[in-house]
Amino acid sequence: MLRFWAMMGGAALLVAPIAAAASETPMAAPAQKQRLIVLSDIEADPDDTQSFTRLLLYASEIDLEGLIATTSVHMKTAIHPDSIRRILHAYGKVQPNLALHETGYPGADRLLALVRDGQPGYGMAMVGAGKDTAGSRLIIAALERTDPRPLWVTAWGGVNTLAQALYTIREMRSPAEAKRLITKLRVYTISDQDDSGAWIRRTFPDVFFIVSPGGYGAGTWTGINTLIDGADNTTISNTWLREHIQQGHGPLGAVYPDVAYGMEGDTPSWLSLIPNGLSVPDHPDWGGWGGRYEYYTPPIATVDPSGFSNVPIEPETRPIWTNAIDSYMPWQQREYGRAQTPSDRQIKDFRAGIWRWRDDFQNDFAARMMWTTEPFAHANHPPAVKLSTPERITVKSGQRFVLSAIDSTDPDGDSLSFQWFHYAEVGHWRTVIPNGIAANIHTVDFTAPKVTEPREAHFIVRVSDKGSPPLTRYARVIVTITP
Ligand SMILES: [Ca+2]
Ligand SMILES: [Ca+2]
Incomplete structure (x- = not known):
């Protein structure tokens, strides 16, 4: 718990006691490499x-x-x-x-x-x-x-x-x-x-x-x-x-x-x-x-x-x-009671497919470099994203569907931020499917557009912790939309 408070910079946040359960044993390497x-x-x-x-x-x-x-x-x-x-x-x-x-x-x-x-x-x-x-x-x-x-x-x-x-x-x-x-x-x-x-x-x-x-x-x-x-x-x-x-x-x-x-x-x-x-x-x-x-x-x-x-x-x-060309609208950081949202500025470029993740993989690099000298308790580790919905679902045109990563956790007990979005360049439905409510929460709803034949749309949840540096992992849900 002390470690958790230290990592939060001593900020006066109300923290659920679950933080005390944070692990200090090494994370398991992925099963499939x-x-x-x-x-x-x-x-x-x-x-x-x-x-x-x-x-x-x-x-x-x-x-x-x-x-x-x-x-x-x-x-x-x-x-x-x-x-x-x-x-x-x-x-x-x-x-x-x-x-x-x-x-x-x-x-x-x-x-x-x-x-x-x-x-x-x-x-x-x-x-x-x-x-x-x-x-x-x-x-x-x-x-x-x-x-x-x-x-x-x-x-x-x-x-x-x-x-x-x-x-x-x-x-x-x-x-x-x-x-x-x-x-x-x-x-x-x-x-x-x-x-x-x-x-x-x-x-x-x-x-x-x-x-x-x-x-x-x-x-x-x-x-x-x-x-x-x-x-x-x-x-x-x-x-x-x-x-x-x-x-x-x-x-x-x-x-x-x-x-x-x-x-x-x-x-x-x-x-x-x-x-x-x-x-x-x-x-x-x-x-x-x-x-x-x-x-x-x-x-x-x-x-x-x-x-x-x-x-x-x-x-x-x-x-x-x-x-391949990606359109990317960098998310703007807004203080004082406003949700994070994409900015109005759109970057449409063949290099944007790398640019858009750059802060995420640079911070990941920095955290791992800290791993070379620091004990577990003094370094940050990435969140574990857990979908509460299947990785593939099928919905009908006009149907409302809910995607959730509510059960995601962090090995350091860090607080998590969420971003859900439709990755419009991927799959067979290229018009952005907006979310029904704020996108920066763990559970988000979308409404399937009207299609005349089955179409696939990819949804990504980007989960970042509030450790230092902040670390990010993702999950992908592939939604098949039928007429
Ligand atoms: Ca070279
Ligand atoms: Ca962490």
């Missing part, structure tokens, strides 16, 4: 080191299966696996403290054993017979492992080590076996940082592939660090990073380098693998911390073809998961 192999051109830009620092704080929630040093168009003749090991050594110093907060953090030795050299040179010139590397062999071994889950490979630089793995699979396995392995792949590349991403898409038209091809000006990933005009950009400022990540937060925070070009341009490739109740990785069109993507063949005119890229930009040959 995504598998991830990272390809990184670490040292081409300090931001790969930033992305690794953040990723290791989620090593309890994502099964890391390979950390591979690669080249890219920005660093064509060198790879730096030792730079990955350096971050892992810093992680090793804080892993015991992280384990006070959540189960499932692997020891540094286990992660050090996953570091590999990828292709030592640039692009497709380094792919072919006799060019297997430790990195490409690790990818094949991971695909061949008996595991029903998909395997994510995210490229933070060039992707030719994956191209080599696919080349070898095509040459050395039967067509049926190759198809079986390739079906397990989920690829996300941060733009095209060598010429092998386009080759993979052309040569293996069935590979699940998320990318913003073309110039970096078309990159959805830029939503992580682009300044939003007229909005509050505090959580990506250098001051915020210094205060919440870099300084005074132990050895892992200390390895987080200053921003040189842009903060963590590679992070969106894996951010949606964090199980936060919002992201469903196999549905990039449903949206998540890493952005929202739709499946189509982007015309070359839409991919910033004359923008900065350094890799030849060619027309796409088949559908891929790529840029």
Whole structure:
């Protein structure tokens, strides 16, 4: 109880006694985790080191299966696996403290054993017979492992080590076996940082592939660090990073380098693998911390073809998961007896699918960095969202329906805030369905619009605690509306 009062800043709130029941044992790691192999051109830009620092704080929630040093168009003749090991050594110093907060953090030795050299040179010139590397062999071994889950490979630089793995699979396995392995792949590349991403898409038209091809000006990933005009950009400022990540937060925070070009341009490739109740990785069109993507063949005119890229930009040959436009109205904070509501200002942009969650995932990062040095009682932990209604319901046109997250809890006993909304870009009903009453309460009612054939609408509840920093988790309800 004392801890609870301290976390509330001693504010004179009337608190239900349930707060005293707050747990101080580590939270349980999620039962189902995504598998991830990272390809990184670490040292081409300090931001790969930033992305690794953040990723290791989620090593309890994502099964890391390979950390591979690669080249890219920005660093064509060198790879730096030792730079990955350096971050892992810093992680090793804080892993015991992280384990006070959540189960499932692997020891540094286990992660050090996953570091590999990828292709030592640039692009497709380094792919072919006799060019297997430790990195490409690790990818094949991971695909061949008996595991029903998909395997994510995210490229933070060039992707030719994956191209080599696919080349070898095509040459050395039967067509049926190759198809079986390739079906397990989920690829996300941060733009095209060598010429092998386009080759993979052309040569293996069935590979699940998320990318913003073309110039970096078309990159959805830029939503992580682009300044939003007229909005509050505090959580990506250098001051915020210094205060919440870099300084005074132990050895892992200390390895987080200053921003040189842009903060963590590679992070969106894996951010949606964090199980936060919002992201469903196999549905990039449903949206998540890493952005929202739709499946189509982007015309070359839409991919910033004359923008900065350094890799030849060619027309796409088949559908891929790529840029999708979100409309987002930032919620305004209103003091003195007024409910939080969306502002009048609408941001409609292909990067908004990342922007809209940015404060949430930045605060999550800051809280986990505190986990590296603080005991459980001195740090914040995210709420556990619990729906009181099913995850899928069917209603008729004109029917009123109620969605509730009233039974949500917080491991620290924190007070919770709620936001319910219809995610209008997702599903088959694109007109915003307003809520009947205030949206910032745990139980909200909506009225189904009139449809002429069955339509699906997605509703999200965003649940934030009032800890420091405030942490947010979500739940999604898919409503099928019938005539
Ligand atoms: Ca990179
Ligand atoms: Ca909390």
